[in-house]
Amino acid sequence: MENFFRDNEDILFHFEHMDIDRIIRLKEDDFQNPDNSPYAPHDLEDAKDSYTKVLDMIGEISGENLAPQAADIDKEGVRLIDGEVRYAKGTREVLDIFAKADLMGFCFPRKYGGLNFPAIMLAIAAEMVARADASFLNFGLQQDIGETLNKFGSEELKSKYLPKLATGEFGSSMILTEPDAGSDLQAVRLRAHQDPDGKWYLNGVKRFITNGNGTIGLVLARSEESAPGARGLSFFLYERDEKMVIRRLEDKLGIHGSPTCELQFNNARGHLVGERKRGLSRYTMWLMNSARIGIASQAIGIAEAAYREANKYAEERIQFGAPVKDLPPVYEILTEMKISIEAARTLLYETARIVDLKEGLEHLKEHYPERADEVKSDLKNYARLTNMYTPMIKAYATEMANKVAYDAIQIHGGTGFMRDFDVERHYRDARITSIYEGTTQLQVVAAIGGLTSGTIITALDEYESEDFSHASDLHNVLLAARNKFEKALVYIKGVEDADLVSYHARRMVEMAIDLIQSYLLLRDARHSERKLKIAETFIEKMSTRITMNSDFIHDGGSSLLRNHREIIG
Amino acid sequence: MGLNLIVLIKQVPDTQNITGNAMKEDGTVNRGALPAIFNPEDLHALEAALTIRDSTPGSKVHVLTMGPPSAVQVLKDSLYRGADFVALISDRRFAAADTLATSYALKCAVEKIGSYDIVLCGRQAIDGDTAQVGPQTAEKLGINQITCVSRIEDIDVDKRTITAVRSIEGGYEKIRAKLPILLTLTDEHYLPRPPSAIKLMTYKSASTEMSNTDFDESYLTSGADLKAENTISLWDINAIGADPESCGLAGSPTKVKTIDLVVLKSEDLRMIENTDESIGDMVHELIADHTLG
Numbered sequence: 001m002e003n004f005f006r007d008n009e010d011i012l013f014h015f016e017h018m019d020i021d022r023i024i025r026l027k028e029d030d031f032q033n034p035d036n037s038p039y040a041p042h043d044l045e046d047a048k049d050s051y052t053k054v055l056d057m058i059g060e061i062s063g064e065n066l067a068p069q070a071a072d073i074d075k076e077g078v079r080l081i082d083g084e085v086r087y088a089k090g091t092r093e094v095l096d097i098f099a100k101a102d103l104m105g106f107c108f109p110r111k112y113g114g115l116n117f118p119a120i121m122l123a124i125a126a127e128m129v130a131r132a133d134a135s136f137l138n139f140g141l142q143q144d145i146g147e148t149l150n151k152f153g154s155e156e157l158k159s160k161y162l163p164k165l166a167t168g169e170f171g172s173s174m175i176l177t178e179p180d181a182g183s184d185l186q187a188v189r190l191r192a193h194q195d196p197d198g199k200w201y202l203n204g205v206k207r208f209i210t211n212g213n214g215t216i217g218l219v220l221a222r223s224e225e226s227a228p229g230a231r232g233l234s235f236f237l238y239e240r241d242e243k244m245v246i247r248r249l250e251d252k253l254g255i256h257g258s259p260t261c262e263l264q265f266n267n268a269r270g271h272l273v274g275e276r277k278r279g280l281s282r283y284t285m286w287l288m289n290s291a292r293i294g295i296a297s298q299a300i301g302i303a304e305a306a307y308r309e310a311n312k313y314a315e316e317r318i319q320f321g322a323p324v325k326d327l328p329p330v331y332e333i334l335t336e337m338k339i340s341i342e343a344a345r346t347l348l349y350e351t352a353r354i355v356d357l358k359e360g361l362e363h364l365k366e367h368y369p370e371r372a373d374e375v376k377s378d379l380k381n382y383a384r385l386t387n388m389y390t391p392m393i394k395a396y397a398t399e400m401a402n403k404v405a406y407d408a409i410q411i412h413g414g415t416g417f418m419r420d421f422d423v424e425r426h427y428r429d430a431r432i433t434s435i436y437e438g439t440t441q442l443q444v445v446a447a448i449g450g451l452t453s454g455t456i457i458t459a460l461d462e463y464e465s466e467d468f469s470h471a472s473d474l475h476n477v478l479l480a481a482r483n484k485f486e487k488a489l490v491y492i493k494g495v496e497d498a499d500l501v502s503y504h505a506r507r508m509v510e511m512a513i514d515l516i517q518s519y520l521l522l523r524d525a526r527h528s529e530r531k532l533k534i535a536e537t538f539i540e541k542m543s544t545r546i547t548m549n550s551d552f553i554h555d556g557g558s559s560l561l562r563n564h565r566e567i568i569g
Numbered sequence: 570m571g572l573n574l575i576v577l578i579k580q581v582p583d584t585q586n587i588t589g590n591a592m593k594e595d596g597t598v599n600r601g602a603l604p605a606i607f608n609p610e611d612l613h614a615l616e617a618a619l620t621i622r623d624s625t626p627g628s629k630v631h632v633l634t635m636g637p638p639s640a641v642q643v644l645k646d647s648l649y650r651g652a653d654f655v656a657l658i659s660d661r662r663f664a665a666a667d668t669l670a671t672s673y674a675l676k677c678a679v680e681k682i683g684s685y686d687i688v689l690c691g692r693q694a695i696d697g698d699t700a701q702v703g704p705q706t707a708e709k710l711g712i713n714q715i716t717c718v719s720r721i722e723d724i725d726v727d728k729r730t731i732t733a734v735r736s737i738e739g740g741y742e743k744i745r746a747k748l749p750i751l752l753t754l755t756d757e758h759y760l761p762r763p764p765s766a767i768k769l770m771t772y773k774s775a776s777t778e779m780s781n782t783d784f785d786e787s788y789l790t791s792g793a794d795l796k797a798e799n800t801i802s803l804w805d806i807n808a809i810g811a812d813p814e815s816c817g818l819a820g821s822p823t824k825v826k827t828i829d830l831v832v833l834k835s836e837d838l839r840m841i842e843n844t845d846e847s848i849g850d851m852v853h854e855l856i857a858d859h860t861l862g
Contacts, residue, residue, distance in 0.1 A: 001586075039770035046774075053773060054766045061763065101763040115766055 004128040005059025014349050017527050023118050026360025037110040051121050058125045066094045066132035073257040074425050080249045085213035085259045099168025107143040113166035120352035123297045130301025134429040135257030137298050139211040145172035148287040152274040173214035179207050186229045192221035202265040212261025215240045220279050233279035236270030243268035254428030291437045292394040299401035299433040300344050306408035306426040307337045313412050337404045339538050344397045346520040351389040358382035388450025391443035392513050398434035405430040448505045456512050463519035474539050478518045481543045484550040485511045507549045514542045571627025574618040577690040578611040580640040584695050596830035607643045610691025616759035618689050619651050629653045633678050644801050648772040649764030656802035662813050667821035672705035677809040688751040707751035715744050719757040775801050
C-alpha cells in the first residue's frame with residue numbers, strides 16, 4: 001500500500017512536533033461545539049487523532065489512486081467538448097473518490113459539511129496530493145474559493161453554495177486575470193453593472209482561468225465606472241449558466257490535467273460578495289494569500305516527487321562500477337535537493353501556523369467580541385507576519401521546486417530527458433508554480449514591506465527568545481549572518497533611489513528567508529540529530545550567501561542599473 | 570418501502586501482501602504477522618448493499634461479522650463507508666468454528682435482525698478460500714441464493730424479485746429470483762467507495778456495547794439519531810439464541826488431520842534458447858502447470 005503520509009518521515013516529524021494546540025482551541029471554539037456537530041472533536045487529542053486519520057486517508061488516496069494515474073492524466077490532458085471541459089479519466093475517478101470521502105470541504109466549517117481543519121493540515125494534505133499529481137490539486141482539494149466565500153460572503157450565499165462545494169457537487173474557480181490585467185490586477189476591465197432592481201450583471205473576458213469550468217467562480221470586476229484602479233473593483237460570485245462561454249483551453253507546458261480557460265461573460269448574473277470597491281484590496285488579496293500557501297504546498301509536493309525519483313535512480317544507476325549516488329557531484333546535488341525541500345517544508349508549516357493563528361484570532365474577535373481587546377495585539381502581530389511570510393514561502397518553495405525538478409533531470413542524465421520517466425513531467429509541472437498566484441518578482445514586492453517596516457526584526461527577535469543551547473556554534477554563525485543582514489537593511493532603508501531599492505529587494509528578501517529558515521531548522525534540530533545535521537549544512541551555506549548578498553548591496557553593486565539600457569537596449 | 574439489507578463480512582489476515590514470517594513452522598498462518606484487513610470481496614458486497622440502499626429510499630444496511638473483539642475494526646470501516654447498523658458476533662464459544670458452525674451462528678444473527686430482504690456476502694474469504702459460508706447460511710435460513718454475482722441488474726420491490734448477473738466459467742448468466750435471497754458477490758462490478766472523513770470522525774470512537782436483550786427494530790423506521798447507530802452492538806451466543814452444541818469447535822465436524830508444509834523451490838535449472846518458438850513453448854508449459862495465468 002502506497003501512502004504518501006506514512007512514507008514521508010519529514011512530514012511525520014513535523015506532524016509530531018508542531019505546536020498547534022492554540023490553533024486547535026481557536027478553530028474549535030475551545031471545544032464548545034457551537035453547531036452541535038456529531039463529529040466535532042472533544043479535546044486536543046481527539047482533534048489531532050482526527051487529523052492523523054484523515055491525513056492517512058489522503059496519503060493513501062494520493063499514493064494508491066492518484067499517483068499511478070498521473071502520467072496518463074498528463075498525456076490525456078483536458079478537452080473542450082461542446083463548450084464543456086472534460087477532465088482526464090484518472091482525474092474524474094479520483095475526484096469522485098475525494099467527493100465520496102467527504103474531503104472537498106477540508107477547511108470549511110462543519111455546519112456547511114466541511115471538516116473544519118486548519119490551514120496547516122491543508123498544507124500537509126495539499127503537498128501529498130501534488131506529489132501524486134500536481135494538476136489535480138488545482139481543483140481536487142481547492143479550498144480557497146470556498147474559504148473566501150465563507151469569510152466575506154453573506155449567510156445566504158454561504159448556505160447556498162458551501163455545502164455543494166463540500167460534497168464535490170460544485171467545482172470552483174477564481175476568476176481574476178484578463179488579457180491586459182495579469183500581475184497588474186488594478187487594470188481589470190470586466191464590467192459589472194446593476195439593473196434598476198439592483199441585480200448585478202457581468203460583461204467581458206477573463207483569461208488564464210484555472211478550472212474556469214467550475215460551477216461557481218469568484219469574479220473580480222469593475223463595478224464603478226468612474227473609479228480607476230483598485231477602488232473601482234468589486235468581487236462577485238457567479239454561478240455557471242449559459243451566459244458565460246468557455247472560449248478556449250490553453251495548450252500548456254505543464255499541469256496538463258488542469259484546465260486553463262478563456263471565459264467570456266455575456267451579461268451573466270453576479271452576486272456581490274462583501275462590500276463594493278473592496279474587490280481587489282480586501283477580498284482578492286485575502287484569496288491570493290490563501291492560494292499562495294496552496295501553491296507553495298503544490299511546489300513542495302512536486303519537488304518531493306522529483307527528489308524521490310532522482311534519489312532512487314541514483315541508487316540504481318551504475319556507472320564507473322558503482323551507483324552514481326556515491327559520486328560527490330551527484331550526492332551533493334541530492335543532498336542540496338533534500339535540504340531545500342525540508343527548509344521549504346519547515347517554512348511552509350511556520351507560515352500556515354501563523355495564518356491559522358491570525359484567522360483563529362479573527363474568528364474569536366468576531367464571535368466573542370467581549371474578548372476582542374485581549375487578543376488585539378496578538379492579532380495585529382500575526383496579521384503582519386502573515387503578510388510577510390506568505391509571499392516568502394510562495395517565492396522560496398516555487399523557485400526551489402523548479403531547481404529540484406531541474407536537478408532531478410540532471411541526476412537522470414539523458415534518461416531524464418525522455419518522456420518515459422516521470423521527472424520530465426515534474427519539471428514541466430513545477431514551472432508554473434513560480435508564475436501563477438503572483439510571480440516570484442511580485443512575491444518580493446509583497447514581502448519587502450515586511451522588511452522595511454521592521455516586521456522581520458520582530459520575527460527574528462521572537463526566534464531569538466528561544467533556547468538554542470543544543471547548537472550554540474551554529475546559533476553564533478546565524479547571529480553573525482543576521483548582523484550582516486541588519487546592516488544591509490539599515491542601508492537599504494536609507495536609500496532614496498526607488499529603483500535601487502527595487503533592484504536589491506530580491507536579495508534582501510532572500511536573506512530574510514535564509515535567516516528565518518535557519519532559525520526554524522535549528523528549532524527542528526531540538527528533536528532530532530538528523531535535523532541538526534541538516535541545520536549545520538544549511539547554515540554553513542546560508543552564512544556564505546548572506547555575506548555575498550550583503551557585500552553586494554553594501555559595496556555598491558549597482559552597475560546593472562546604470563548599464564542595462566546599453567546592454568539590452 | 571425500503572429494503573432491509575444484511576451484509577456478512579469477515580476480518581482476514583492480508584494474504585495478498587505476504588511478508589517473511591507469514592507462516593508458522595507447523596504450516597499454519599501466523600495471524601500476528603499479517604495485517605488484519607476487510608476481506609476484499611466482502612467490501613464489494615458492502616458496496617453492492619450501499620448502492621441498493623442509496624437508490625431505494627427507506628432502505629437500511631446492517632453489517633454483521635463473527636470474530637474476535639479486534640474484528641470491530643472492519644465494522645468501524647463499514648460505518649465509515651455508510652453502514653446504518655453494525656454488530657459484532659463474538660463469544661469464546663464461537664472459537665474454532667468451521668464453515669458449518671460459522672454459517673449456523675450467522676443464520677442465528679440474521680434471524681435476530683428479523684425481517685430482511687437481501688443478505689449479501691463476498692464470494693469467499695482470502696484466508697480459507699472455501700466459498701462455503703454464504704451458500705450454507707442461505708440453506709440454513711431456508712432462502713434462495715445466487716452465488717458469484719458480478720452485478721445486480723434490477724430489484725423490483727413491489728413484485729419482490731431480483732435480477733442478477735452471475736459469473737460462470739466462460740461467461741455470465743442472468744438469473745431472476747424471489748426475495749428474500751442471499752447473494753455472494755465477486756469483485757467485478759461494485760468498486761468499493763472510500764471511507765468518509767466525516768463518518769470516520771463520527772464513529773472512530775464507537776465502542777462495542779453488550780446487548781443481550783431482544784433486537785430493537787424500532788430504529789429501522791425512526792430517525793437516524795438512535796443510539797444503535799452510534800455504537801457497535803456486541804452479540805454473544807445468548808444474544809443470538811444459538812445452541813452452544815452447534816457453535817465453535819463443538820459444532821464443527823471438520824477436523825484437521827494433518828498439515829503438510831509445501832515449500833516450493835526449483836530443483837534444477839533449465840536453459841531455453843532465445844527464440845520466439847522456445848519462449849512460446851516455455852510460456853505454454855508455465856500456463857499448463859498453472860504457474861502463469
